[in-house]
Amino acid sequence: MSKRLIANARVTGLGFVDRLVRDYSALVVCLIGLFLVVFIVGMATAPNFLTIFNFKTIIRDAALVGIMAIGLTFVTLSGNFFLLSMKETAALCIICFATSMSSGYGFEISFLLTMVLAIIAGAAQGALIGIGGNPIVVTLGAAGLLFGLGSWWSDNLVVSFRRPHGAEWLGTGSFLGLPNITIAFILIAISAECVLRYTNFGRQVYLIGANRAAGKATGHENFPMAIKVCIIASVCSAFVAIAFSAQVSSAHVNYFSSEFGSSGDMTIMVIATVMVGGNSIMGGFGSTLRTSSGAIFISTVDNMMVLHGFNSGPRVLAVGLMIVFSIIVFALVRRGSRAQE
Amino acid sequence: MILKLSAINRSFGAIQALKKTDFEIGESEVMGLVGENGAGKSTLVKIIGGFDDGYSGEYTLDGAPVRFSNPSRAEKAGIAIAQQELSLIPAMSVAENIFLVGDTVPLFSTKKSLALKAKPYLEEVGLDKVDPSISVNRLSIGEQQLVEVASLLAHDPRVLILDEPTAALGESDSVRILEMVERLAANGKSVIYVSHRLDEIFKICHRITVLRDGISQEPRKVSEFNVHSLVESMLGRELENMFPERMELTGTAPLLEVCGLWPDATVEPFNFEVYPGEILGLAGQLGSGSGDILSAMGGASGTREGNIRYKGKEFLPKSPKEAIKAGIAYCSNDRKLDGLFLGRPIKENLTSPALGRISTYGILNKGSEERLALGNAKKFTVDVTRMGTEAGLLSGGNQQKVALGKWLSIEPNIILVNEPTRGVDVGARAEIYGKLREFANEGKAVIFASTDIQEITGLSDRIITFYRGMQIGEIVLEDISATKVLEQITHPFGVHQEVKTA
Ligand SMILES: Nc1ncnc2c1ncn2[C@@H]1O[C@H](COP(=O)(O)OP(=O)(O)OP(=O)(O)O)[C@@H](O)[C@H]1O
Ligand SMILES: [Mg+2]
16 A cells, blocks of 8 residues: 555656646746736837826826725725725715705815715724624625615705815816826825824734734724724725715716726725735735725726727726736735745 | 655745754654754654645655655655644534545535544544534634544554644643554554653653754654753753742732632632732643633633722723733733734734834834834744744744733733743743743732643642632642642542542
């Protein structure tokens, strides 16, 4: 018996695939190489890709999804998975903002009202998750509720308000040639990264995300954390809703479902952005910097496809591919670096 | 020699874990593998078991060179390894875990038939009382360890590797493992046995290989060693005293009293107190309640009734957070579950309970974080050059030092620790005992629970004994002896009564 076993074990040469899978770095290089080739060819052949105007477009397009994704990153890093109610929060908030604007309350009051609404929505979801509710179930339920409220409130109609309404600066204004929404994106990205790196709260996000039980044992409980991160995500949604509404001077509950951006569904885009950035889905590892890069990356690919004249089907497909690709690459890179450290 | 490795090199970046290491084991031999934390023991056995093939050097099995690219190939060749960190799947049943890998089970089998098949293996490791169809997470760590070994036996290996199998076990479970090893060796199997418990090494091993800083020494017969010479060849220096000297206790008022505190998992409420400057040992086997009372005092588990009296107040921390606020640090016995943030840097682990101390207005002060972390790392002999590496990459014993060491950062008044030296090498163990003593000498107190009799008798100023969820007795310093402790924690009501309660 032992002879057979030994023969089995005496494996000297390994198959090519075997070696590729075992040697993660080679696989990663192959995948990235493949991707870069497609990318560069696409870029080189697209008209107008390498213009400053186009780069500005890319970042501006990345801004709205990016801001929401930065908010969601806090939830993911803290180990509370995803909020599936991002776009519905935005939908209710945009109705709230536009209704308030059209009733003549002015920008400041409308802004505040909307934010309060977002904070309540976030805190409620956070509390439910914090006491042990499954994030998927809770936020799926919340999504239905928030969306229902929004469409009931607006009668499923477009709510519009007349210019000048005092919010143009946020929607369409610019500063030194950069759209204000782009500037907001950059500022939010920088401050979110600073919060994560340099504050007590940020450290707690990572610790609780890395090991919730150890977090509890060292005095960092998930209940307040879940509430805080859900509020952050909600507030980011509300901000995006306000900025978008200010841009088009109107609101409709479906703005973030079908008509928004390139790839349709906002929630999916936001989750994709967090994942393409390479944040750990289980929490404890990642950063908002990664998320911001993810947003710009997706927006770049999308822009390239638009310039090539692809319609929305292939573009959604591309986003899906990017998610799969990034999950594989980041998982392998992480394993590889562990083995070599 | 059925298995031989020569001139093995393995490095992880700048760290060279194995340096031209040699190793061998013969037919039906029990080979002890010992060395300090981080000496490379786990790295070596992972290579043997096919978990790691990033090494250079020669590996021969029955004289033929082999190289296993994954564990299942090694398994096919008859090499099975129980790793230091458990690899069971908690939500699956005991039987399912036993037959998880390998092809010893027909494609379709019912839970019942699987359980039936698992029975003999469970008996082999002495778990005959455990129902194979319950899920693994309902077992204690010790029992889980035994299930892991049982799952290896299901492959009928020729060479069995056990990496610190008894680190999490109490006395009686350890004995089962040791007996099993002896039985296997008598049946012609070879066993590589890694342990920091030298008494075990002397009891069951035929030869011993010592690793020091990744360099192996020629294996020698067990009869050529005694405890002193073995420790010396492990550490490269002599170890004077394992246990620090006890100090005269001066305080007469208790620092903390446990007043009828009744943890969920025990049979009755407990009462005892600890004095300033004292190290109080809670002795008991696994499941005796000695660990449960600690976690209840630390706010980490539920209670039915009762309180603690501390600083003139009667209260009970409802969460670890409240305990920390009150200056009570509780370190559990399962570092992987709730002791460490494995994916985060060592530095962050060491300061994790004390974020308030290293921040002003919520902003972290990197300088004071560095100072705090470095100070504690030095105290617990954690390698200070690696503060930025993930805690999960440390060797098992070094992880334990971080898990315990982090509690010094809150400058507690009382440290509650369950199994303070699980998986820690002799040298570092002496170091930890010294630190705990130093801490107590500042007028603070340590309460620790341990299943290691040597540790209980050597470190404690006073011992409380526990048996099956009951508080049995108290042993004062003058009366401390291993026999007395053993008697109280194994059959406190005399041998005959014990049968009745069982
Ligand atoms: N994947 C890895 N990446 C980086 N370093 C590693 C890795 N695995 C092991 N090491 C390092 O290699 C050295 C040897 O570790 P190993 O786990 O073999 O020690 P050990 O002898 O088993 O110690 P212990 O008794 O504490 O379990 C340690 O310094 C450890 O930190
Ligand atoms: Mg080890």
